[in-house]
Amino acid sequence: xxxxxxxxxxxxxxxxxxxxxxxxxxxxxxxxxxxxxxxxxxxxxxxxxxxxxxxxxxxxxxxxxxxxxxxxxxxxxxxxxxxxxxxxxxxxxxxxxxxxxxxxxxxxxxxxxxxxxxxxxxxxxxxxxxxxxxxxxxxxxxxxxxxxxxxxxxxxxxxxxxxxxxxxxxxxxxxxxxxxxxxxxxxxxxxxxxxxxxxxxxxxxxxxxxxxxxxxxxxxxxxxxxxxxxxxxxxxxxxxxxxxxxxxxxxxxxxxxxxxxxxxxxxxxxxxxxxxxxxxxxxxxxxxxxxxxxxxxxxxxxxxxxxxxxxxxxxxxxxxxxxxxxxxxxxxxxxxxxxxxxxxxx
Amino acid sequence: xxxxxxxxxxxxxxxxxxxxxxxxxxxxxxxxxxxxxxxxxxxxxxxxxxxxxxxxxxxxxxxxxxxxxxxxxxxxxxxxxxxxxxxxxxxxxxxxxxxxxxxxxxxxxxxxxxxxxxxxxxxxxxxxxxxxxxxxxxxxxxxxxxxxxxxxxxxxxxxxxxxxxxxxxxxxxxxxxxxxxxxxxxxxxxxxxxxxxxxxxxxxxxxxxxxxxxxxxxxxxxxxxxxxxxxxxxxxxxxxxxxxxxxxxxxxxxxxxxxxxxxxxxxxxxxxxxxxxxxxxxxxxxxxxxxxxxxxxxxxxxxxxxxxxxxxxxxxxxxxxxxxxxxxxxxxxx
Numbered sequence: 001x002x003x004x005x006x007x008x009x010x011x012x013x014x015x016x017x018x019x020x021x022x023x024x025x026x027x028x029x030x031x032x033x034x035x036x037x038x039x040x041x042x043x044x045x046x047x048x049x050x051x052x053x054x055x056x057x058x059x060x061x062x063x064x065x066x067x068x069x070x071x072x073x074x075x076x077x078x079x080x081x082x083x084x085x086x087x088x089x090x091x092x093x094x095x096x097x098x099x100x101x102x103x104x105x106x107x108x109x110x111x112x113x114x115x116x117x118x119x120x121x122x123x124x125x126x127x128x129x130x131x132x133x134x135x136x137x138x139x140x141x142x143x144x145x146x147x148x149x150x151x152x153x154x155x156x157x158x159x160x161x162x163x164x165x166x167x168x169x170x171x172x173x174x175x176x177x178x179x180x181x182x183x184x185x186x187x188x189x190x191x192x193x194x195x196x197x198x199x200x201x202x203x204x205x206x207x208x209x210x211x212x213x214x215x216x217x218x219x220x221x222x223x224x225x226x227x228x229x230x231x232x233x234x235x236x237x238x239x240x241x242x243x244x245x246x247x248x249x250x251x252x253x254x255x256x257x258x259x260x261x262x263x264x265x266x267x268x269x270x271x272x273x274x275x276x277x278x279x280x281x282x283x284x285x286x287x288x289x290x291x292x293x294x295x296x297x298x299x300x301x302x303x304x305x306x307x308x309x310x311x312x313x314x315x316x317x318x319x320x321x322x323x324x325x326x327x328x329x330x331x332x333x334x335x336x337x338x339x340x341x342x343x344x345x346x
Numbered sequence: 347x348x349x350x351x352x353x354x355x356x357x358x359x360x361x362x363x364x365x366x367x368x369x370x371x372x373x374x375x376x377x378x379x380x381x382x383x384x385x386x387x388x389x390x391x392x393x394x395x396x397x398x399x400x401x402x403x404x405x406x407x408x409x410x411x412x413x414x415x416x417x418x419x420x421x422x423x424x425x426x427x428x429x430x431x432x433x434x435x436x437x438x439x440x441x442x443x444x445x446x447x448x449x450x451x452x453x454x455x456x457x458x459x460x461x462x463x464x465x466x467x468x469x470x471x472x473x474x475x476x477x478x479x480x481x482x483x484x485x486x487x488x489x490x491x492x493x494x495x496x497x498x499x500x501x502x503x504x505x506x507x508x509x510x511x512x513x514x515x516x517x518x519x520x521x522x523x524x525x526x527x528x529x530x531x532x533x534x535x536x537x538x539x540x541x542x543x544x545x546x547x548x549x550x551x552x553x554x555x556x557x558x559x560x561x562x563x564x565x566x567x568x569x570x571x572x573x574x575x576x577x578x579x580x581x582x583x584x585x586x587x588x589x590x591x592x593x594x595x596x597x598x599x600x601x602x603x604x605x606x607x608x609x610x611x612x613x614x615x616x617x618x619x620x621x622x623x624x625x626x627x628x629x630x631x632x633x634x635x636x637x638x639x640x641x642x643x644x645x646x647x648x649x650x651x652x653x654x655x656x657x658x659x660x661x662x663x664x665x666x667x668x669x670x671x672x673x674x675x676x677x678x679x680x
Contacts, residue, residue, distance in 0.1 A: 067585055100587035114582040116597050118604075118675060127596070128586040162676040178586060 015042040015082075016218050017066075017104075017186050022079035024058070024065050024242075026288070027072075033288035035061040035074065037242040040315075041235075043186065043218040048209075050221045050233030050250070052265070056285050058242040059222045060109060063190040066220070067106050068096055084185055102132050105184035107208070109191045109222075111172040115163035121174050122159025125149075128178050148177040151214075152207055169200040176208060183215045190222045205232055226269050230254055235321075238262045241286050241296040244315075248322030258324040258335055260303045295327065302338055303328060351672065358668040362661055369657040373650060374427050378420065385410045387644065388440060436651035441643030447651035450636060455655065457527050458621055458632030461548050465555035466610075466617050472556070473563020474606055478599045480564060481571035484590060493564050500561030504620070508554045508627045515550060522549045525629035551628040555620075566609055570602035577601070604675050611667040614660055621656075 022039045025032035036058045043049055051059050064070045066081060068088065081088040083103055091099060100106075108114045116124055125145045146156035152173040163171060172192060179187060189208060193201035209232065212219050223229050229236060230250055237247040238261060246259040257263045264281045283300040295301070298308035305327070313325040318333075328335065385407055393403075411417045414437070415426050430436070436447035473496075479485040480493050499507065516524035523529070528544050574580065575598055583597045621634035629635065633652055640648035672678045 069581055069584055097587045097589065100585055102587065106582070106585035108578060108582050108585065110578045113578040116579045116583070116601070117677060118600055119596070127583075127588060127592070131586060131588045131592070164677045175582070178582075 014044065016045045016084055017043040017220075018080075018082040019062075019066070020080040020082075022062065022065060022081060023077040024061050024070065024074055025077040026074050028289055030289045032077070034077075034242045034291060035288055036065060037291075038079070039239075039242075039244055041237055041244065041247060043220065045185070045218055046212075046216050047235060048212070048219045048221060048233045049235045049237060050223065050229035051237045051239055051244075052223060052226060052229050053239030054224065054281075054285050056288075057239040058288075059224075059239055060190055061242075062239075063106070063188045063220065063222050066186075066188055067100065067104065069106070098132060101128060101179070101184060102182045103184055104186045104188065105179040105182070107176055107179045107187060107189040107192045109194055111175040111192065112168055112195055114175050115171060117163055119162075120159065121149075121161055121163065121166070124174075125159070125178050125181055128181055132182055144181070148181050149174070151180070151211065152177045153203075168196055169204065172196065172200075172204050173207065176204075176211065180211050180215060180217075184217055187212060187217050187219045188222070189219060191224070192221075193223075193225075193228065201228065208232075226265060238265065241291065242288060243296070243325065245297065245326070246322070246324040248319065248324075252319055252322050256319070256334060258318050258322065258329065259326050260301045260328075260335065261297050263335055263338075264302075295325075303336070354672060354678075355669065358665060362665040362668075365661045365664075366658065369661070370428070370431065370654065371424075373654050373657070374424055377646060377650060378423075385414070385416065391644075431654075436654070437647035439640075439645055439648045441640065441645040441648065447647050450648065451633070451651055451655050454631060454633045454636045455659075457630060458625070458634060459659070461551055461630065461632060462555070462617055462621055462624070464548075465552040466559070466614075468552075469556045469559045470563055470606070470610055473560040474567045474599075474603060476560070477564035477567025478571045478594070478602060480568045481575060481602075482594055482598070484594075493561070493568075496557070496561035496564060498561070499557045500559060500565075502558070504554065504558050504623060505627060507558050508551075508624070511550055511554050511557075512628075515553075523547050524550065527631040547630075551624050551630055554628075555624060563606070567602060567606055570605050571598060574598055574602040607667065607671060607674060611664055614663050614667075 019042070020040050022036055023034065024036040026035050027033075039058075039062055041049060051062065053059050061070070061074065064074070065076055066088070068076075068091075070076065076089060079089070083099070086099070086103075088096075088099070088104070115121065119127075122142070122145050125148060126141055129141055129144065142159075145159050149156045149158055154170060154173050154177065158166065158170065158174065163174075166174065176192070187208075192208065193204050196204060205228065208219070208221075211217075221229060221232055230253075233250050235247065236250050236253045237244045238253070238259065239245070240261050246253065246257065246262050248258075253262060254266065257266055261281075268279050268281060270276075270278055281300060286296050286299070293312055294310055295304075295308045295313050298304040301308065307327045311327070313327050315323045315325045316329055317323050318329050388410065389403060389407055408417070415423055418426070434448045436451070439445050439447050439450060442450070476489065476493055476496070479489045502510075512524050515521045523546060527547055528540070529547075533540075580593065580597055583593045588597075621632060622638055623634070624630065625632045625634035626638050633655060637649065637652040637656075639645075640652060
């Protein structure tokens, strides 16, 4: 069971964030779409977890569920999220409001549009601070704003600027200054570099890493760029169709992926040294409405066999700290060679 | 930054002047390009209505032409027109003869501005707040019931709405006086009694304007707010743990209001022309009624003067909105 696995992992008792069987459904006319299906993981203080998957695999849904920012038709259909000993999903509105940013902060997707266009950047930081502590003195706060801006590598004068006067990278930094202003225990970074060029991406990731080290916060980094995530994270979780199909330490995942999907994902990273044909994963992610009782990856999986079409695979530990949901295990101890016949051009 | 702002204001002011110059020129040219001669039709009218006294038609016509400067070349007339304008000399009314047009306009202007500006601003403010509340998922069911009713009111033709109001509130219940700007017996002073009387008379036309347009403002604001609430900065504001109130006003409504203000500027044109209908129905002593009567009385100079005044008012209002806009939206300061 996933729950059992989550608590059996070393030191789950000290985990700052524990997610158990989190399910999010989007209610549609055709029935619930399971955007996140029994997602479980635990995060130690200071740990960096990268969640990776294709568009529509449920990464952002998980992030929004953790912030409890889902809007209808999305709803949390079940599960338990424990943040620093508190049950996040049952917090009342006021406690939730206080917990956001102070305990769990979001670095949103699309930082370009995450700042209010009619407010100065400094005021938006002050707004965030004051929402959590009313009594603060104005001078203290402006000092803190300057310090925060410096910590993300911005000139304190940026506080007087409006968002439209900043570049994309600067906006992203300003957003990070807001997200980290109360030293949260957990930072959820949802594709923080999605609209930036590679050079700026790198700088932003370094800044995020530095901030996180300084605060000792745990990070959930969400993205689809395997290279970026692998460089940043300690642990990688691979999501497919709303489920975490494989999770484990970054080295093991990259060097010895156990799930066929992970393998294909790694193979699809284009190399820069050697010119080769781009390799994708044939087919499309499934529709999330009324997924049949089986492994949802089997139509695209080169290794698929009979059982894959009838039984949903359970997560099992296949190597230290590495869990995978695939029927190839425990019969195999590693992912077998790819059957050549199923090679389909992308 | 401040330099940018000054530049922006300077540009807007130049635009404003340009609009005025063009409007004045057109207002000067169009009557002179029209077939027919105001002096001749005036003489004709005087002949039919005037006594049997014999007069030298040619001499009278020439006298009038010289008086109004219509015997001079067009270009001279144009410059004279501007010169007179700077002295606020718009000529003499033909229908109420010895009175000057500028006097009549000055008397009517405060009524129109007071009624229309106030009513429009109230409708705008109330409609915008209601529309924003309507789009906010947390607002009460009462508002959801209330606003559709206002939409129905907005779809009733204005003159019909006005007559319903007059019938209900002036005839059946006699709460407000049905017409006029003030009681005929009122001696205008700066005191409570005068203010109250004027306010009472303004209630019905004001109510008609507000009820007729508040639903439209609400509708516009609702769609703006719905789209703003879907923006990333709203989600991020929630993630910051801000109170719902603050998110609604500072992040939601504040941004949804920007296109509304543009719509307000655009609708001012309708307000000015709508003035005619309101003031005629309620027999309100403003510019609209003046224009209506001037047209009926073939009072060229008065028509010209009122139209000029309306254009001027509109240009000033637009200029004011241009000045306010960069305060609302920092992205405009260019």
